[in-house]
Amino acid sequence: MSSHTAEVVICGAGIAGIAAAYHLAVRRGVRGIVLVDERPPLSLTSDKSTECYRNWWPGPGDDMVALMNRSIDLLEELARESGNAFRMNRRGYLFATADPAQVSVFVERAREAEARGVGPTRIHRRGASDYRPAPADGFENQPTGVDVITDPALALRHFPYLAPDTLAVLHARRCGWFSGQQLGMYLLERAREAGVRLLEGRLERIDARGGRVRSVRVSARGGEMTIATPRFVDAAGPFFAPVARLLGVEVPVFCERHAKVAFNDSLGAMPRSAPMTIWTDPVTLPWSDEERRDLAASAEHKRLVEEFPAGVHGRPEGAGESPVVLLIWTYDAGGVPFSPAAGRRRRRLLHEDPREPVPGGPLADRGRLRAGGPLRLRPDGLQRRGRSAGRPHHGAPPSGVRAGVPLVPVRRPGVP
Ligand SMILES: Cc1cc2nc3c(=O)[nH]c(=O)nc-3n(C[C@H](O)[C@H](O)[C@H](O)COP(=O)(O)OP(=O)(O)OC[C@H]3O[C@@H](n4cnc5c(N)ncnc54)[C@H](O)[C@@H]3O)c2cc1C
Numbered sequence: 001m002s003s004h005t006a007e008v009v010i011c012g013a014g015i016a017g018i019a020a021a022y023h024l025a026v027r028r029g030v031r032g033i034v035l036v037d038e039r040p041p042l043s044l045t046s047d048k049s050t051e052c053y054r055n056w057w058p059g060p061g062d063d064m065v066a067l068m069n070r071s072i073d074l075l076e077e078l079a080r081e082s083g084n085a086f087r088m089n090r091r092g093y094l095f096a097t098a099d100p101a102q103v104s105v106f107v108e109r110a111r112e113a114e115a116r117g118v119g120p121t122r123i124h125r126r127g128a129s130d131y132r133p134a135p136a137d138g139f140e141n142q143p144t145g146v147d148v149i150t151d152p153a154l155a156l157r158h159f160p161y162l163a164p165d166t167l168a169v170l171h172a173r174r175c176g177w178f179s180g181q182q183l184g185m186y187l188l189e190r191a192r193e194a195g196v197r198l199l200e201g202r203l204e205r206i207d208a209r210g211g212r213v214r215s216v217r218v219s220a221r222g223g224e225m226t227i228a229t230p231r232f233v234d235a236a237g238p239f240f241a242p243v244a245r246l247l248g249v250e251v252p253v254f255c256e257r258h259a260k261v262a263f264n265d266s267l268g269a270m271p272r273s274a275p276m277t278i279w280t281d282p283v284t285l286p287w288s289d290e291e292r293r294d295l296a297a298s299a300e301h302k303r304l305v306e307e308f309p310a311g312v313h314g315r316p317e318g319a320g321e322s323p324v325v326l327l328i329w330t331y332d333a334g335g336v337p338f339s340p341a342a343g344r345r346r347r348r349l350l351h352e353d354p355r356e357p358v359p360g361g362p363l364a365d366r367g368r369l370r371a372g373g374p375l376r377l378r379p380d381g382l383q384r385r386g387r388s389a390g391r392p393h394h395g396a397p398p399s400g401v402r403a404g405v406p407l408v409p410v411r412r413p414g415v416p
Pocket of ligand 1: 204
């Protein structure tokens with residue numbers, strides 16, 4: 001067994017461990033940092049993300065908003081210094097509703113968010129408004145806060161791809177997405193230039209006798225090694241709790257399954273410049289009568305003709321001619337033991353966070369059922385763009401987002 005020393009050992013080269021290494025080494029000048037991972041950097045959870053960010057967070061209190069505003073400040077600094085190497089945008093999160101009861105709720109949520117530090121609320125009630133659409137690229141000189149458009153004609157003028165019965169939209173502005181992979185690689189390169197060593201191996205033991213970290217044991221390709229260190233960072237992602245246990249610390253953290261579907265929007269239902277779009281009403285899927293009958297007769301499939309919860313969301317992915325849309329319908333997560341292999345097999349859409357900021361009220365209070373594709377994009381938009389709608393499923397009406405049909409029973413709604 002070989003022996004080494006380090007000022008800091010970080011377990012995990014996902015975005016959290018790499019960011020910790022970058023900030024310690026590059027911004028704080030700490031030397032002697034070892035970043036240990038048994039996998040290639042950013043390859044476990046961090047390359048599966050939808051890569052969105054937002055300062056739109058619920059209460060109680062303003063803690064999350066303050067944390068996110070600071071995080072976004074840092075992201076913007078990094079985007080500026082790197083020439084926006086990770087393509088950060090500021091398209092915002094667009095919540096949409098066709099439920100009359102939700103319109104005043106949107107206004108109320110925006111005002112509450114303003115009080116938490118999300119930024120100013122701007123209500124647009126009629127056609128002649130100063131609403132400023134978000135650019136597809138870049139993040140500079142954009143408004144913060146929230147725009148709420150309560151005039152349906154104005155909402156559809158700016159977002160013509162939404163369902164024609166859309167009544168209001170809430171556009172949270174200090175939100176968007178970027179390439180998390182490229183951000184991670186940028187931070188890792190800078191950290192390595194500043195002396196951070198990346199060690200491929202599995203961290204198996206931590207010696208924390210007397211209440212202080214003394215050393216860690218790593219099983220690496222060249223054999224076992226002990227690294228004497230006074231400081232240890234647990235950035236093990238889904239293995240955070242088991243790694244904390246090596247320190248003798250029990251942390252009440254559990255894993256949730258989060259999954260997303262990526263598919264080719266071959267019908268062009270979602271414009272490539274769209275913001276993250278969230279339909280906040282419950283939906284039913286637009287089956288034909290024949291399909292509905294067949295599905296309802298099957299114990300396994302009858303849930304597909306029932307109501308699905310609010311909060312389906314999606315965004316375009318990729319530059320140029322990319323046809324890819326990411327779709328996430330976040331519910332039914334629960335605490336689960338983590339297994340990467342099982343996660344790959346299951347292909348389910350799962351998520352749970354009761355604090356997620358859906359602008360609407362409780363699910364039970366939310367209006368009537370609505371037919372239409374899950375994201376409620378208007379089908380005639382396809383024809384307007386000169387595409388053939390086709391028949392995505394036998395006998396089904398056209399919808400560009402049909403591939404997001406969830407495969408699990410409905411339990412909980414949520415939003416990214
Ligand atoms: C489908 C999906 C969508 C998401 N969307 C968003 C989003 O839009 N916005 C957002 O902010 N977040 C999103 N997230 C969450 C985000 O991706 C994660 O919070 C983030 O990637 C976690 O990074 P991490 O570095 O903590 O963990 P990871 O990326 O999992 O890294 C942990 C690393 O630790 C290593 N490790 C663990 N134990 C050991 C050990 N004993 N020895 C050596 N190495 C070890 C692992 O190999 C791994 O590389 C999403 C997640 C998913 C799954």
